[in-house]
Amino acid sequence: FVSALAYSQGLLDLNTKLHFNTHQYKLEKWISDIEKQTNIKINYSPSQILNHDVLLYKKELSIKECLDVLKNQYKVDYFIDGNIVYLLKNYSNVDELNSISGYVKDRRSGEALIAAYVRLQKSKRTVLTDESGYFNIDVDNMFDSLEISYVGYKPLIINLKQLNKNLNSIFELSRFAQLGEVIIKDDLKSDLALDQMIFKSSLYDIQNIVSILGTGDLMNELTFLPGIAKINDFQGGISINGLAPESNCYYLDGVRIYEPNHIFGLFSAFNSNPVNKVSVYTNNLPGRYSGALSSVIDSHLKEGNIYHLAGSASLSLSEANVFLSGPLIKQKTSFILDFRKNILNYYVPDVLDKYLEFNIKNIDFYDVNLKLTHRISPANKINFIFYKGRDNLQINNTIENKLLANNSFNWSNQALALKWNSVYKDDLTSELKLSMSNYDNNSSTVFKFKSVNNNDKFLSIISKNNLRDISLNHQLKYYLPSFKFEFGYSLSKYNISPLIKSNIAQSEIDPQLESGEDSVLYFTSANFDFSFDKFKYITLKGNAVFNYLFSGEYNDFYINPAVDIILKTGKKSYLKFGYGKTAQFLHSLGSYSIGIPSMLWVGSDANIPVSRMH
CATH class of the missing domain: 2.40.170.20 (TonB-dependent receptor, beta-barrel domain)
Structure with a gap:
């Protein structure tokens, strides 16, 4: 699964301390508690996350320690993109990874981004998101990287080794703060999206x-x-x-x-x-x-x-x-x-x-x-x-x-x-x-x-x-x-x-x-x-x-x-x-x-x- 944690202002301070009342939580309740304490926004797919118990070894944890709990108990890894932390399941077997799916949205409004480009950088396979911002792309090589881009937004690049199989995830893109000088070059870095000839x-x-x-x-x-x-x-x-x-x-x-x-x-x-x-x-x-x-x-x-x-x-x-x-x-x-x-x-x-x-x-x-x-x-x-x-x-x-x-x-x-x-x-x-x-x-x-x-x-x-x-x-x-x-x-x-x-x-x-x-x-x-x-x-x-x-x-x-x-x-x-x-x-x-x-x-x-x- 993918979960995104972010502060509403500034970059994440992973050393911020959180206080919990018990050593055992249902996952949904624990996420809700984190949101209330830190004003963190958490996006995740309930259909992919089973609401198992989360066991805490102490009642006071930093954000990094919370991520480590999920990493150890749910077998996930994480990486940080600005003020967003992605929790991603790690697969070592290429046969386990057949396709990647998810939603592409505007980080500020939550609006679906229709016709956003989703591209595999090495194989250059490209698809576009549909009317709901949803995409599904076939994966041939787990050592590839997924690039998600949209006009006026900062592209997001994720290593496929960190992504879950058949994932119904939410990928959020941020707008560029200011559009500066525009240089047009005759260089097409990806193949045409042949399946979207509209x-x-x-x-x-x-x-x-x-x-x-x-x-x-x-x-x-x-x-x-x-x-x-x-x-x-x-x-x-x-x-x-x-x-x-x-x-x-x-x-x-x-x-x-x-x-x-x-x-x-x-x-x-x-x-x-x-x-x-x-x-x-x-x-x-x-x-x-x-x-x-x-x-x-x-x-x-x-x-x-x-x-x-x-x-x-x-x-x-x-x-x-x-x-x-x-x-x-x-x-x-x-x-x-x-x-x-x-x-x-x-x-x-x-x-x-x-x-x-x-x-x-x-x-x-x-x-x-x-x-x-x-x-x-x-x-x-x-x-x-x-x-x-x-x-x-x-x-x-x-x-x-x-x-x-x-x-x-x-x-x-x-x-x-x-x-x-x-x-x-x-x-x-x-x-x-x-x-x-x-x-x-x-x-x-x-x-x-x-x-x-x-x-x-x-x-x-x-x-x-x-x-x-x-x-x-x-x-x-x-x-x-x-x-x-x-x-x-x-x-x-x-x-x-x-x-x-x-x-x-x-x-x-x-x-x-x-x-x-x-x-x-x-x-x-x-x-x-x-x-x-x-x-x-x-x-x-x-x-x-x-x-x-x-x-x-x-x-x-x-x-x-x-x-x-x-x-x-x-x-x-x-x-x-x-x-x-x-x-x-x-x-x-x-x-x-x-x-x-x-x-x-x-x-x-x-x-x-x-x-x-x-």
């Missing part, structure tokens, strides 16, 4: 991309990636792999968000303040994201500071933002809360009204992000996620102060999720998620014109759309030497209500859309993903997703296979050969390339079958 953006990257009106924005950063382009200057949508914006699927902590834009697409629905990492999958999508045709963009929220309350407030030309993070139960339960509201409505309509032939009567949006995280143990945690965003936009077109058209757009996203993440025996991880997503769009356009009799006439078009899905998803990851296997299932129910109405006597609106009839769609899928990297220069990845769709008299069963062969050609290059098949069963009628959701979401049926792409 883009993961850090929060630092997002906040340093400046958008219109001085606000960093996720969508702006994505357009700097190969194969991702803006639709227009308003950034109303992005095209990936040359497909329309509605072919992309957007997620917030694994929960589908159906409208990713705020007003005109100037702002995305994903505020950078509460976001920890962003994952972008542009080809051969993971099986758990069944239903996406082009790509998947998943934004992962922070889990909150487990030690102390922290927050920030900002005001720009476009928006006001307040962010809070802190513990509800110290080191156990934490929260984040973020509220953002635009302030354009206070001055933009008056300015535009003077120079344009249309005036904006209302231009308003807000969004709220809330996440609660309870850590049952280092290997088990529960997350509750809430998101709500709402837009209200009203535009009048006028010529010589005469009303010609009145346009009103109102839309909202709401998402709820309950997730349970757990690790079993360090080689099996589980994520069970129950989620609900609700999208509402209520838009209308009224045209005013003169009839042949010079009377005022009005033409109105009203569109409404509600899409609500409830999903249960369970994913399991199993780690074997040189082999990672993921399998899971998803059960979903969709309620979809599209409506278009007009006062035109002979309109060509589809009767089903004009009636606004509510349709119910059931979807289930099972996915099997694998990654195999036994060979030094070849990595194999693939998946198979089995899908079944049922809606009234319409049903469809289809399989989406994918396979990648990645050939390493050098330290800095690789060749990738792949084949994949994707399918999408939700369709949009219209386009939101200008950032206003003028589309209607409908489900697949006999008239609009499932879209497929190879």
